[in-house]
Amino acid sequence: MSKASVAVIGSGLMGRGIGLAFAIGGHDVVMVDLDLGLLTKSLEQINSILEVMQEAGLTSESSDRITSRISLEPNSEKAVSNSDFVVEAIFENLDLKRETFRKLDAASKTDTILASNTSSLPITSIASETLHPERVVGTHFWNPPHLMPAVEVVYGEKTNDATVSETVSILRAIGKKPAVVRKDVPGQIGIRILYSMIREATHLVEAGVASPEDVDTIVKEALGTRLEVLGPLELADLSGVDLVSNVAKGLYKTLDDSVEPQKIIKDMVANGQLGIKSGKGFYDWKTGSKNADQVLKRRDAHLIKILKERRKNSE
Numbered sequence: 313m314s315k316a317s318v319a320v321i322g323s324g325l326m327g328r329g330i331g332l333a334f335a336i337g338g339h340d341v342v343m344v345d346l347d348l349g350l351l352t353k354s355l356e357q358i359n360s361i362l363e364v365m366q367e368a369g370l371t372s373e374s375s376d377r378i379t380s381r382i383s384l385e386p387n388s389e390k391a392v393s394n395s396d397f398v399v400e401a402i403f404e405n406l407d408l409k410r411e412t413f414r415k416l417d418a419a420s421k422t423d424t425i426l427a428s429n430t431s432s433l434p435i436t437s438i439a440s441e442t443l444h445p446e447r448v449v450g451t452h453f454w455n456p457p458h459l460m461p462a463v464e465v466v467y468g469e470k471t472n473d474a475t476v477s478e479t480v481s482i483l484r485a486i487g488k489k490p491a492v493v494r495k496d497v498p499g500q501i502g503i504r505i506l507y508s509m510i511r512e513a514t515h516l517v518e519a520g521v522a523s524p525e526d527v528d529t530i531v532k533e534a535l536g537t538r539l540e541v542l543g544p545l546e547l548a549d550l551s552g553v554d555l556v557s558n559v560a561k562g563l564y565k566t567l568d569d570s571v572e573p574q575k576i577i578k579d580m581v582a583n584g585q586l587g588i589k590s591g592k593g594f595y596d597w598k599t600g601s602k603n604a605d606q607v608l609k610r611r612d613a614h615l616i617k618i619l620k621e622r623r624k625n626s627e
């Protein structure tokens with residue numbers, strides 16, 4: 313699929329970045345959402361993202377050329393009828409996704425790949441109403457999808473190898489780093505590891521071992537700075553598997569093993585402390601030194617710097 317027709321169903325936070333990533337990669341992209349008003353807003357947001365990417369030198373073509381490959385279509389069945397690759401990024405609701413895939417399956421060519429960007433729902437269930445579940449696959453992009461390199465490519469129980477290998481190659485060709493998830497487990501790879509970390513970090517705060525600031529400092533300044541170069545299993549090899557075994561023997565039984573959100577989290581939710589969206593979570597986002605816009609800008613600037621360095625090193 314050197315130049316595929318791509319359809320993105322759902323043009324919200326993730327869909328617009330996914331569409332943009334394919335358009336920058338040279339593909340024609342049709343963006344779908346519930347109505348033209350939402351689609352026009354998404355296109356405006358794509359234009360502002362592109363402006364930042366251009367300024368940073370992350371795109372070689374002009375914004376106009378890139379956006380000329382993007383079209384808007386509120387009717388999903390019409391949009392997918394001529395598409396080779398479809399990525400669904402609608403709300404995280406199983407019934408809605410199942411029904412959407414039933415429609416996409418009926419409206420598309422039988423060799424079109426149908427991918428879901430779900431973070432937590434089983435691909436097998438999403439594909440359950442389709443006549444061709446072998447061409448349904450998970451493509452879990454990370455936020456922001458136009459900047460984050462990794463995409464998890466997830467097998468459902470009936471997904472065939474050809475679908476996964478085609479998906480891996482189209483993603484590689486647009487500069488992504490796909491990782492194959494061979495079993496349809498909840499949370500795939502990244503979300504499982506992230507939530508193991510959130511569970512333990514919450515436990516450390518709840519047990520009074522450290523403040524949120526100090527927990528985050530250690531994750532960012534000790535673990536994070538190294539993790540870009542060495543994953544946890546590379547680190548295990550580097551430390552020595554015998555050492556890992558000895559540490560695990562003593563430590564694992566002391567780690568948090570909650571099977572539901574801890575009391576501190578439940579209380580925060582009950583009190584409306586929802587994080588950035590309510591102005592207070594583990595941190596104060598209204599009057600404290602933290603500012604949501606600044607944090608997001610810093611995140612994007614950091615990701616842009618990494619991408620630029622990687623490109624420079626591969627030249």
Ligand SMILES: NC(=O)c1ccc[n+]([C@@H]2O[C@H](COP(=O)([O-])OP(=O)(O)OC[C@H]3O[C@@H](n4cnc5c(N)ncnc54)[C@H](O)[C@@H]3O)[C@@H](O)[C@H]2O)c1
Pocket residue numbers: 321322323324325326327344345346350388400401402403404405412429430431432452453454455
């Ligand atoms: N937000 C994240 O950080 C993140 C990260 C990875 C994966 N995901 C997954 O990506 C998917 C989308 O998440 P999001 O954060 O972009 O959500 P969002 O709410 O920002 O966007 C969803 C969009 O889908 C549209 N939509 C809903 N039903 C539709 C339909 N039937 N047809 C066409 N469009 C429809 C909505 O109007 C909305 O614009 C979810 O499955 C989510 O779990 C999200």
